[in-house]
Structure formats: C-alpha cells, structure tokens
Amino acid sequence: MTVGADMPKVSVVIPAYNCGANVDRLVASLRRQSLPAGEFEVIFVDDGSTDGTPQRLDELAAAHPHIQVLHQENSGWPSRPRNVGVERARGDYVFFADDDDWFGDEALERLHACAREHDADIVVGKMAGHGRAVPRELFRQNRFDATPANAPLIDSLTCHKLFRRSFLLEHRLQFSEGPYLRLEDHRMVVRAYLLSRRTCVLSDYTCYHHYLRSDQTNVTAKRFDPTEYYASLREALEIVNAHVPPGPLRDRLHRRWLRNEMLDRLRGRRLLDAPEGWVEQIAREIQEIIRDRLAPGVAAGLPPLYRALARLAEEGRVADLRRLAEWEVGVRAHGVVDRWAVRGSTLTLTFSAQLRAGDRPLRFGNDPHGLPVLPVGNVEPTPGAATPASPAKLDLVARRQETQEEIFVPVTVETERVPAEGGLHVLHKATATVDFAAFNSGRTRGTWQLRARVTSAGWTRDVGLALLVHCATDGAPPQVEYERAFWSRLRRLARRLGGHLPRTAVRAR
Structure with a gap:
C-alpha cells in the first residue's frame, strides 16, 4: 500500500469484531478528515469476525488506498488487534480508535499539529460521550505540558489518544493480551503518562466521540468477573508504585481507581441494578484492596460522600451500602x-x-x-x-x-x-x-x-x-x-x- 511519497503522519489503528454497519459512522468521519487522505493511514484489524464485517472492511480497503485490513483468528479482546496494528503502522503517530466511535472532522489534523508544535509524545483530544461518560475537568482548557502532577490526566485512561509511534516502541508500550483481560488500556496508558517527555491536552475542539451501542454488544460492556477484574486493577496500582514514590501524588493517582473502579460500583442505581451475589463479590475484593493496597491518604483525600462509602466498604457493611444506594438515587x-x-x-x-x-x-x-446528612450512621472519618x-x-x-x-x-x-x-x-x-x-x-x-x-x-x-x-x-x-x-x-x-x-x-x- 502506498500513502503518498512520504510516510503517513498518523496511523489510525482500529480493532474490529462483528461490528457490521456500526462501523459506517467511523468510516464516514475518517473520509471527512481535513487531514488529506495521503497523509494518514487506517489499519483495521479484524479479530475473527463471524458476520459480514470482514467482507465489508475488504470492500472498503479496495476502494480507498489509505485503508488496509488485517485478518486474524479471534483473540477475544481488543489488545491483540491493537498490538498487531502498531506493528504494521508506519505513521509518525498512532491513534487508537474503536469500531463504533467516530472522529470530529478536523481531529487528526489538529492532534498532529499539536503534537508537532509541542514535540509531544502523547496528545489527549477532547471527547464527547454518547450514552457513556467521558472526562470533564481535564478539558476545561488546553494544556501543552500536562503531567499527572499538574493536571487531571488520570481521569482519562482509555487508549483513544495520539501517541508518538517511536515512543511506543522505545518503551515497549503494548496492551496486555488475553481474552477478557480487563483494564488493559489503564495499565498501558498510565505507564505512558509516567514515561512521557511531554503530554498535551487539546480542549478547544471535540476530537473523538465515544458511543455506547444500545444493544450493549460492545465487548467491554459485558459484566466482568470480579476476581479477574480486580487482579488487573492491582497491576495498575503497582505500575504507579514502580514510578511514583509514596506520598501525595501516589495517593492522588491511586484515588482515581478507588473512586471510579471501586466505590462507584457500590453506590446508587449501579449497585441496585446489579445481582446481589455479584455485588457481594465486588465488595469483598474492594475491602481487601482498601485494607492491603491503599495508604490511608488515598481515601482521606476523597469528597465526603466517597469517604463514607470507603468506610462502609472497608468494614464490609454491604447492607448499609445498599441502604445508602436506595437513598442516593433520589439525589x-x-x-x-x-x-x-x-x-x-x-x-x-x-x-x-x-x-x-x-x-x-x-x-x-x-x-x-x-458530610451530608446520610441515612446510615457511623461513617464519620477517623479523627485526623x-x-x-x-x-x-x-x-x-x-x-x-x-x-x-x-x-x-x-x-x-x-x-x-x-x-x-x-x-x-x-x-x-x-x-x-x-x-x-x-x-x-x-x-x-x-x-x-x-x-x-x-x-x-x-x-x-x-x-x-x-x-x-x-x-x-x-x-x-x-x-x-x-x-x-x-x-x-x-x-x-x-x-x-x-x-x-x-x-x-x-x-x-
């Protein structure tokens, strides 16, 4: 495949599995890019689809010289396709996209221009969510020298970002492979943040649109096994520990997982709609992590409601968590x-x-x-x-x-x-x-x-x-x-x- 006389500026790597017509919106957004087609390449990696996706992608590649399709046996998760895509990529930069999301029309041009102007290893583009949450505070302003210490980068741990390809290769930044291996993007991205020489946040243009399909068939939307999931979370905590000494910064980075991947699962409608036995498993895993893996300053730095949730979780008070959740849905x-x-x-x-x-x-x-006045007692933080x-x-x-x-x-x-x-x-x-x-x-x-x-x-x-x-x-x-x-x-x-x-x-x- 030839992409102009020079190497492409950006390689867009997209794992695909049984996406069918859901990929059309992404393809349309790639065809509308203000970056000329001769300056970027698109690499679809079909992960053993069993529907009409392979033929659809092959027809697309036949019609557009800057699009190619790789086919492989099903690996069960996006990690292997992403790694394969990076191996094939030729662009100065790589962007990881999902097959049911899409780009803003000027996204690739703006992301690449920002990366070149500021000599960045990573550029995080502003995101919009369609049926799913996206970071908010991170995108209040442009940030051209963001670090985990001076910006809320930790709020954005999905891999949908622009990475310098040589940076990925230099540090062997790959996705952990295996079927249904959760939080693989967290582990890759947090390590990338901690190794990056410069990271930029582009907030004045919506670059990427995250979409949650109404049929809930996104592979990562399926209910997870608590033991496997929290084993992966422990690995993410250990990556932080390997790069950040004990203290306020490590506590703040750990706090992100305590809040989002642990306590948020034990509150409100999310808890009430989950099977009771599954909630019990999650609560046990979270209790163990709080007791054995997190310093006291992690929970202490949370807002009051989360401090109450952390105390209930640490003490294994699942009935009180449920009582609190029933009340919280009315807030x-x-x-x-x-x-x-x-x-x-x-x-x-x-x-x-x-x-x-x-x-x-x-x-x-x-x-x-x-603290707000809550419907459960004995949740005040330990003095001091x-x-x-x-x-x-x-x-x-x-x-x-x-x-x-x-x-x-x-x-x-x-x-x-x-x-x-x-x-x-x-x-x-x-x-x-x-x-x-x-x-x-x-x-x-x-x-x-x-x-x-x-x-x-x-x-x-x-x-x-x-x-x-x-x-x-x-x-x-x-x-x-x-x-x-x-x-x-x-x-x-x-x-x-x-x-x-x-x-x-x-x-x-």
Whole structure:
C-alpha cells in the first residue's frame, strides 16, 4: 500500500469484531478528515469476525488506498488487534480508535499539529460521550505540558489518544493480551503518562466521540468477573508504585481507581441494578484492596460522600451500602432561570441551582468534615484522617444537541449556606454572559441546551435550565427559546392530534 511519497503522519489503528454497519459512522468521519487522505493511514484489524464485517472492511480497503485490513483468528479482546496494528503502522503517530466511535472532522489534523508544535509524545483530544461518560475537568482548557502532577490526566485512561509511534516502541508500550483481560488500556496508558517527555491536552475542539451501542454488544460492556477484574486493577496500582514514590501524588493517582473502579460500583442505581451475589463479590475484593493496597491518604483525600462509602466498604457493611444506594438515587440537581435577555449576539442570564434529596434541598451537617446528612450512621472519618471538604461549586455548561459536545461557560457564582433544621442547605446563585459570535471559537451552528452542573460532597449532577439557544449558522445571532414555552406548544399540538406529552420542562440527571 502506498500513502503518498512520504510516510503517513498518523496511523489510525482500529480493532474490529462483528461490528457490521456500526462501523459506517467511523468510516464516514475518517473520509471527512481535513487531514488529506495521503497523509494518514487506517489499519483495521479484524479479530475473527463471524458476520459480514470482514467482507465489508475488504470492500472498503479496495476502494480507498489509505485503508488496509488485517485478518486474524479471534483473540477475544481488543489488545491483540491493537498490538498487531502498531506493528504494521508506519505513521509518525498512532491513534487508537474503536469500531463504533467516530472522529470530529478536523481531529487528526489538529492532534498532529499539536503534537508537532509541542514535540509531544502523547496528545489527549477532547471527547464527547454518547450514552457513556467521558472526562470533564481535564478539558476545561488546553494544556501543552500536562503531567499527572499538574493536571487531571488520570481521569482519562482509555487508549483513544495520539501517541508518538517511536515512543511506543522505545518503551515497549503494548496492551496486555488475553481474552477478557480487563483494564488493559489503564495499565498501558498510565505507564505512558509516567514515561512521557511531554503530554498535551487539546480542549478547544471535540476530537473523538465515544458511543455506547444500545444493544450493549460492545465487548467491554459485558459484566466482568470480579476476581479477574480486580487482579488487573492491582497491576495498575503497582505500575504507579514502580514510578511514583509514596506520598501525595501516589495517593492522588491511586484515588482515581478507588473512586471510579471501586466505590462507584457500590453506590446508587449501579449497585441496585446489579445481582446481589455479584455485588457481594465486588465488595469483598474492594475491602481487601482498601485494607492491603491503599495508604490511608488515598481515601482521606476523597469528597465526603466517597469517604463514607470507603468506610462502609472497608468494614464490609454491604447492607448499609445498599441502604445508602436506595437513598442516593433520589439525589438530583434542581435549577431555575431567574432572568435572561439577548442583545445582538450576547445572551445574559441569572440562575440558581442546588442539590436536592427527593423534593427537599440536600441537608448538610455542621460537622468540620462537611458530610451530608446520610441515612446510615457511623461513617464519620477517623479523627485526623480526613482532609477538609472541597468547596461546592456550580458550572454552566452548553451542550450542543446535535453532537453532545460540551463547552464550559464562564460564570460568576455566589454560594449561600442557609440554616436548616439539624444542619444547613447550600444554594448557588450565578450570572453568565455569553457572546455567541465568539463562543466556541465561532463554531456555534446548531441547538445548544444550557445546563447547570452542581458539584458537592462527591456528587456531580446536571440539570437543564429550560433555555434552548439556536444558531442557524456559525457565529449567527442566537435565537433563544424558553423550553417551557416550547413544550407548551408541543402539548397543544399533541392535543390537537389526539396525543399527549408529559408536563415537564426541566429535566435533571
């Protein structure tokens, strides 16, 4: 295969297994790339698909000289295909993609330009999630010399990033192979972060779209075996230990796995929807890791809710974890727009938001640890073991409905602590001014929903603010629609047609 006279700038490596037509969106995004087709190559590695995927990919490669397909026996997991793809890759840089995700149109060009300009070993491009969570705090701003010590890189441990190929080869950065071997990308990526001479974070353009198929057939969406999963997690912790001495940084890196891969599985709807026996297995594994593998400072640095969860897990109090989960599913954000106005291209609004438990504001105690009032007792941290609670905060996020990409909007916030029976409530009041001629570097075409995001005590909850902002073209003056009026018109239309719509406008999640 020939890709121009020179070697390609980027090799996109894609494991494929029984993806069928689900790959079409990825292929379409690759064909739309602003980086010329002669400057990148695409390597599909078919992992023994049993449907029409091999023929579909072969036809694609026959029609496009910069696309090639490798076929192999089924290995049961994406690791082997990714490693094989790197062996075949010729690009200066390698990007690992999945067969049901897709790229922003300028992603490869922007990622490569950032890597070359800053001589980076790794570039992390901003991500959007479609049915699945993606990092948020990491992408508040561009970061051109990010390290695990000065940036929340640890929040992004999937492999969907740009890596210098010579860097991968120099350090033998490969994915651990084996069927259903979990967290293989965590182990590869965290080691890469710790070895990288320079890592950049590109936050001003949404480069990559993660998609969770509604049929849940993504191979990594299947329920895991707790013993195997947490054995892999222990290996990730040991990689950190091999590169980072004991102390605050090691604790902070370990904290990511305690929060995301352990405690988050023991809370809310995630716990309640899981089989009881499976939860018991997970709880035992987590209890052992907390007791034997994590320093006291790991749990101590968590927000108050997570500190309570960590204590319950360490003590094996599964019944209390379930009781807490049943209560927590009722914790939501509530937001109200007080005033809004549009002048020219500028929208100004004031709004308020807070967390609620059920239909009442969430109540916090007057204790120094900042714990919310929880439905279980004896969860206060050991004296001297807890760090002060991080202050609650409010963000305003604009989410483009067509693409699900999110942009943080600058806000001025005042936080009130209102005395309540047995404690206090927290209420945030904010003002924001958005110039849609300059917002998102002028890339504003589409419909934007404004959402309040409340972060407090271990919860991060969004609520729609009942405002829809329509921009007919990039940089066009915004047309603002009050969502309650929008839904009212739809209900009137539905009644004329003999149907009905639910009487709700502000949707929290």
